[in-house]
Amino acid sequence: MTRHPKKNDPVALLRQLKDLLSNFERELQSEDLRKKVLALVPANTALRSLGSSLIDRRFAVSARDRILFYLQKYPRTIISGNELMVIAAIGEWARRVRELRVQFGWAIVSGVTAKEIIREEELPFSDVDLSAMRPSxxxxxxDQQDRDAAFRWNTANEIRRRKSSVRDKILEYLIKNVGKKITGEELRYVANNRTEWARRVRELRTELGWQVLTKMTGMPELPIGAYFLATTRQAPEHDRVIPDQVRRQVLQRDAHKCLRCGWSHERWNPSDPRHLEAHHVDPHGRGGENTPENLITLCNICHDAVHRK
Structure with missing residues (x-):
């Protein structure tokens, strides 16, 4: 009686797979298509078992655990979907990746989302070229898990079902999570995977004055691909016309600190939910230009005080 190898014994599984493929050579001579397909079923099962056996069961038991283990072993490395399929050893591996990303709060970004973020935010990477990523x-x-993600996922799932515009859904989700770091993947999910989601986030910031911050637009301590709504207060209309590129340049020049009181986002807390704004030295209403030379960084408290004077 043939002894079946253990599912966590890669050497024995490889031996079994070789035997099955060797026997399949004879089946290739058959004219019966179904007979050939059925002969490959055990080989396919053995191949999947071999893939799952590459990670010791002490570290990862389920397909989802194996995917996470593999990604954590190679952080900030572009991983193909085929690699994850081999490790997961199940047909629904992509769903497990989505669960890790949306429900369990792991910062896993797909090639589709990476390109959308880069296109709208011009996010640079010094050690990896995200623009080269393929959709799969x-x-x-x-490598830090966002443990609040599961609670946010329920909110996201509720909002995405509503019959409203992509921008309205994103804004509602941001407001419900004001003061919390959320990911681009969450916003894409809320937007029902519409590719326009990143553009709508930019519109909320630059056209409607919502203080949606990213690593490159006001909050350098945020990780790449994360978003943060600092407050439910919209910026004054005269400050909404400042291009993101100019705003970034001003914030970087002023070391991301208020030039009046020295406040920075490193001191942000729920009891003092300030944010940084660009202030026109020569008022925009009197012809002041949106140039770095005519703009300085102020926190919203100091900004309001200056305008009251």
């Missing part, structure tokens, strides 16, 4: 590739940006 993934990268773990941060």
């Amino acid at each position: 590739e993934y990268i773990l940006l941060d």
Whole structure:
């Protein structure tokens, strides 16, 4: 009686797979298509078992655990979907990746989302080129789990079902999570996977004055691909016309600190939910230009005080 190898014994599984493929050579001579297909079923099962056996069961038991283990072993590395399929050893591996990303709070970004973020935010990477990612590739940006993600996922799931515009859904989700770091993947999910989601986030910031911050637009301590709504207060209309590129330049020049009181986002807390704004030295209403030379960084408290004077 043939002894079946253990599912966690890669050497024995490889031996079994070789035997099955060797026997399949004879089946190739058959004219019966179904007979050939059925002969490959055990080989396919053995191949999947071999893939799952590459990670010791002491570290990862389920397909989802194996995917996470693999991504954590190679953080900030572009991983193909085929790699994850081999490790997961199940047909629904992509769903497990989505669960890790949306429900369990792991910062896994797909090639589709990476390109959308880069196109709207011009986010640079010094050690990896996200623009080269294919749609079926993934990268773990941060090895820290966001444990509040499961609670936010329920909110996201509720909002995405509503019959409203993509921008309205994103804004509602941001307001419900004001003062919390959320990911681009969450916003894409809320937007029902519409590719326009990143553009709508930019519109909320630059056209409607919502203080949606990213690593490159006001909050450098945020991880790449994360978003943060600092307050439910919209910026004054005269400050909404400042291009993101100019705003970034001003914030970087002023070391991301208020030039009046020295406040920075490193001191942000729920009891003092300030944010940084760009203030026109020569007022915009009197012809002041949106140039770095005519703009300085102020926190919203100091900004309001200056305008009251």
